[in-house]
Amino acid sequence: MHATIADVIADTAQNSIEAGASRIDVTLVEDGVTIAVTITDNGKGMDDATKQRAFDPFFSEAGKHDKRRVGLGLPILKQLCEACGGNLSLESEKGVGTTLRYSFDATNIDLPPMGDLAETVTTLFNYPGNFEMAFTHRTGNGEYSISRSELAEAVGGLESVEGLGLAKEFLRSQEEAL
Numbered sequence: 001m002h003a004t005i006a007d008v009i010a011d012t013a014q015n016s017i018e019a020g021a022s023r024i025d026v027t028l029v030e031d032g033v034t035i036a037v038t039i040t041d042n043g044k045g046m047d048d049a050t051k052q053r054a055f056d057p058f059f060s061e062a063g064k065h066d067k068r069r070v071g072l073g074l075p076i077l078k079q080l081c082e083a084c085g086g087n088l089s090l091e092s093e094k095g096v097g098t099t100l101r102y103s104f105d106a107t108n109i110d111l112p113p114m115g116d117l118a119e120t121v122t123t124l125f126n127y128p129g130n131f132e133m134a135f136t137h138r139t140g141n142g143e144y145s146i147s148r149s150e151l152a153e154a155v156g157g158l159e160s161v162e163g164l165g166l167a168k169e170f171l172r173s174q175e176e177a178l
Helices: 005-018 048-053 073-083 117-125 148-155 161-177
Strands: 023-030 034-041 088-093 097-105 132-139 142-147
Touching: 005 023, 005 034, 005 073, 005 097, 005 117, 048 088, 073 088, 073 097, 117 132, 117 148, 117 161, 132 148, 142 148, 142 161, 148 161
Parallel strands: 023 132
Antiparallel strands: 023 034, 034 097, 088 097, 132 142
16 A cells, blocks of 8 residues: 555656656645546557556556566555545546546545655656656645746756755745645
């Protein structure tokens, strides 16, 4: 089981990076009743057969993981959503991309804590590769959105320890404002 919701977001957004997406949008909405996450990408997508097997814990796309033939990410996420009164949906088209939506009842006693979103987003933005990622967090108190390229430009790049520290500091300030 994931320790925090931020861990779940990291795990599911990383799938988009691994799918070769050049554009990834991650949206987190907290309305006091529900916590909902939507991740949309323009990666390689899945055909119908792969979508049907995506929730099988004994299936992992060939070549995705060295020496591992199981894929527990989506099956565990589905179980977590169900245990926390939420839902999960997967839409995907081969060659077009994927949209993953999942939600949790915000008042469910089994809901993991939110975790460190600033750390999670900084880590996701720092993954190697040529992709643009945007993160939006919306609550009843407001919202903020930031893209990988905007943040990198504002802090002078995400390749240095100093840039990563500034990025995390900025994201923490945005989270605290919510």
